[in-house]
Amino acid sequence: MVKVGVVGYGTIGQRLADGVALQKDMELIGIADVSPTLPVLALKEKGMPYDFYLALPENREKLEKYGIPISGTLEDLIQKCDIILDATSAGIGAKNKKLYEKYGKKAIFQGGEKTEIADVFFHGYANFEKGLGKQFLKLTSCNTTGLIRTVDALDRVFGIDNVIITIVRRVADPGDYHRGLTNALKVDKVPNHQAVDLMLVMPHVKATGTLVHTPVTHGHFITVAAKPKKSVTTQEVIEIFEEHPRIRVVKIEDGFLGNAAIFKFARDLGHPRGDLYEVFIWEETITVFDDRILYSIHIPQESVTIPETIDGIRAAMEMQKDRLEAVSLTNKYLNIKNINY
Secondary structure (H helix, E strand, C coil), X not given: CEEEEEECCCHHHHHHHHHHHHCCCEEEEEEEECCCXXXXXXXXXXXXXXXXXXXXXXXXXXHHHXXXXXXXXXXXXXXXXXXXXXXXXXXXXXXXHHHHHHCCCEEEXXXXXXXXXXXXXXXXXXXXXXXXXXXXXXXXXXXXXXXXXXXXXXXXXXXXXXXXXXXEEECCCCCCCCCCCCCCCEEECCCCHHHXXXXXXXXXXXXXXXXXXXXXXXCEEEEEEEEECCCCCHHHHXXXXXXXXXXXXXXXXHCCCCHHHHHHHHHHCCCHHHCCCCEEEEHHHXXXXXXEEEEEEEECCCCCCHHHHHHHHHHHCCCCCCHHHHHHHHHHHCCCCCCCC
């Protein structure tokens, strides 16, 4: 049993803890945070299923005020674990890295950290082998994670020369206030970081694209124009996407009208927090036009990186050395099913 700790119990950290707890070959030692945040208070109200470690000892009284049991310090947690999943705010992971190095522990950082923090910029499907045995991995962002799933699936069958990406990006997660209340779109310069990051993970594919921030919270929307290295048909593309466990092909005519419909579908399924591990592609958007494959993706930003992070544990700890064996175990324990509508 690989011993895992989660540092930072926010939007991603909550989901990482739940995901690790489901893995039959991993043990969640505990979670660490700095104060009695709403997620920590909710954890207390649920009976403290995970041990809590305090990253800022000076905040002990704040935790005790709410009766939250403290199992130790951040350094105590680190010493008990084989690997740490760092889901802290951007920049904090770089500071925590010094502690991981001090104790000779492995760690996986989320997409908010700078790429140079890690030995490998990691994706479970696209470059699993590069993560084997490495001390530090960094996950791609939510958008890049879902995007790479789809491009990698096509590339392994057809070969992809280049992709042009347009992203309509949700501006904040549900419950976030720090970005303010707005009625505007904000445009980033070309190329967007997702295109640049895709090329870091898949250097043989050229990529560029635009990004627009939009004042919604439930998911990103990406359109992709991918140029294959050989002739393909629309049906062939649909079949490749349908075969991928972490991609769902859905139809507008069935009621999947957009991001809100997909989020409601997740809640109707009874998924905690409305989480979805898969990305969704609308079948009606998949087409081959001239020499390009076109399709549109929904990215559930709060939960989409969880499977690839768990793949990262498997790679860094060399639990499995075969890519498909590793991702299949992650999928099995997360109950990811190959279902399309």
